[in-house]
Amino acid sequence: MGDFIRDIIDGDLEANRQQKVITRFPPEPNGFLHIGHAKSICLNFGLALEYREKLPDSGTRCHLRFDDTDPTKEDTLFEDGIQEDVRWLGFNWDDLYHASDYFEKMYEYGEHLITQGKAYVCSLTDAEIKEYRGSVTAAGKNSPHRERSVEENLDLLRRMRKGEFKDGEHVLRAKIDMSNANMKMRDPLLYRIRHTAHHMTGDTWCIYPMYDYAHPISDAIEGITHSICTLEFENNRELYDWVIDNLIEYAKFPSRPRQYEFARLNLNYTVMSKRRLLELVEGKHVSGWDDPRLPTIAGMRRRGYTPEAIRAFCASVGVAKANSTVDMAQLEFHIRDDLNQKAPRVLSVLKPIKVVIDNYPDAQVEELDASYWPHDIPKEGSRKVPFCKEIYIEQDDFMLEPPKDYYRLSPGKEVRLRYAYCITCTDVIKDNDDNVVEVHCTYDPETKGANPVGRKVKGTIHWVSAKHAIDAEIRLYDRLLSEESPPTGKESEFLNAINPQALQVLTGCKLEPSLAVAKPGESFQFERQGYFVVDIKDSKPGNLVFNRIVTLKDSWARSQKK
């Protein structure tokens, strides 16, 4: 399984440009991780795992580094969440760092750049800086402070650090080229003044480095060999190289990292941007960052997605440079593929309708043996399910006037009750509005665990004993949006695309009694319905709450749609 990044690494190793591979996952602790981050996590940590195997004892590793250079947005709370998510995905960082660990070094390098004539303190206002920068088609013009002496620059920077100026009064800038075709190279800002406490460094600093300055330095200090980021940073690479090239001799970095960019993950029927996720959460359109409708790691965890499935999905989408949007069906495939092997089968009726088996002895109860696994899953284990005269079946499994190829229950027709008997519908009871409220059947005692002789019964449906069933709340989750891609329009327009069916709460669902002891986070396949997980937050013994992880593929439903 190769991709252009692995090709580059292989090339570096073969040419002996590198003897090891050191990567890093560098989230900013200002929000929660989503599946797009999962792709990056799998790439960066996966690379370290793979190459450590090929190059044992080489020092190959992957760091988790919090890119905490903007104290106005970042928080320890987010760091905790991020660490939990990375670990849950199944990865362990070899070292944990903060960009803020290097603030002192970065400052020192800033002074060095000044002494080299490569940086200067600029005192233009916010608006002036923007104006002087020019545009994509027009060159910018030099700041009037561009030729300040080294002494003046040093003095100003030191006083900036001491806190002698207000926010925005001065900035430190790289002296590069105000007419560069690459906007990122037009004397980019290196430091800005922020009289704001930092969650790691407290009030030690009132000047903070910008991403384009902090990132290459952090990478170089940590000995990162391959600094992998997303496509939108392609323009920043030239600046990344500039920073390192102008500091590497002085700083004696342990590596000369190179930045490579890959396409970020996009998924249809959902939103991935921090801004939109935040809007959903703060606007109470979802219950929180871990709402199972969200593509956040926390949301997917609560939804019942497994780390293995998410990793397999990330591996399946590949790593390339073309902007792309992966079909949600591909993610769902991997969820089912994983759960098929892991989730024991049980019987649950979501939308019950009562069935009375008229010729079954009134007080009789049979304990039927039911395997947790289908014949094709090589696992052992079974439980007893009680069977008696009154049971519940799924409303969808009964039809008064069925289409020709419907092979569930309908008047005069026979179906198999999974693990139990074949029953034939003999009568229905309707309410005043003509709705079927009860179905009457007879059973064939000869069909217990055996096929009827002389006839074929095509359909098998699930059921649960009315007397023994336990009640539960079941939350049916579906795709967040009802449209493939959110409206491109500005503002909150995407909110209109929210799928009203993304969450459907069902109460009074009937579960087989063995589920009474199901533990939070435990997942099951409810036969013929889908995969469900006991909600980790709201489920309580005696008050069970299940989340639907994903439905089973349903070729019947699909054929009916046509």
Add this chain to the structure above:
RNA sequence: UGGGGCGUCGCCAAGUGGUAAGGCACCUGGUUUUGGUCCAGGCACUCCGAGGUUCGAAUCCUUGCGCCCCAGCCA
């Protein structure tokens, strides 16, 4: 109108001059006490378009076209 990228099946994605991998989705059929799984088969004479080079091109050249990113004291 500047610069940086990208364009291969409905969606991802291999391919790097030798005659279009694979996965998802979809369609057929088989197995089946889950209309699940599994199994067998189908699904790009064509690689954004047009020229050209070559015995031979998705791969090289030329030239169009389309899409994404860059003008935060965000990352």
